[in-house]
Amino acid sequence: MSASWLGIPPGGNHFAGGLVAQTPSGLFWFARLFAEHPMASALELGSYSGYLAVLFALHCPGHTVTVDIVPLAIGDRLADLHRRLGITFVCGDVLQPATAARLMAAQARPRFVFCDNGAKLAEFRLYVPLLEPGDIIAVHDNPTEFPADSDDVTGLAHDHALTRWRRDELDADGTLLAVWRK
């Protein structure tokens, strides 16, 4: 992991004035990802504060959905940001296959999917088969909660024709992100 401040772990980092559970370097690399691969929509699985969805919605205004099993504690300021950027919050279990299918079907193509709930490997297994060419899937907490380099994950990525995006740079900067494009 990089020794710079960009590699500091998630927790206590902010975006748009609210807490987000991402590394500072991860926030930088999301901007780079969307610049290289413009997406028509974003789907965040695991909202937490609801502020990371603001970042995604700056790239996909009107087409960003964020989902959490817990109702979002949304104050006036965040509600205003969500309204202005056209963010939809869905309260539900992202690990239910019917929910996954419904969420994915409703998103404009190409789709960005961010796996960040409590069971990232299960989430990856469930959402990867739903991807179409041009879609991107990113997973947080690699390698602590999500073993991106395990045979299990690389095998699934291979079977579904996924290409890893900037693995060495993301790892070197301590982003904790693993990203693939279909």
Ligand SMILES: C[S@@+](CC[C@H](N)C(=O)[O-])C[C@H]1O[C@@H](n2cnc3c(N)ncnc32)[C@H](O)[C@@H]1O
């Ligand atoms: C690590 S936090 C998300 C952080 C957020 N993406 C960010 O970067 O700020 C994980 C979230 O996933 C939610 N969660 C856990 N299990 C879930 C499930 N099965 N379906 C939907 N949300 C879930 C938790 O309530 C929690 O808010």
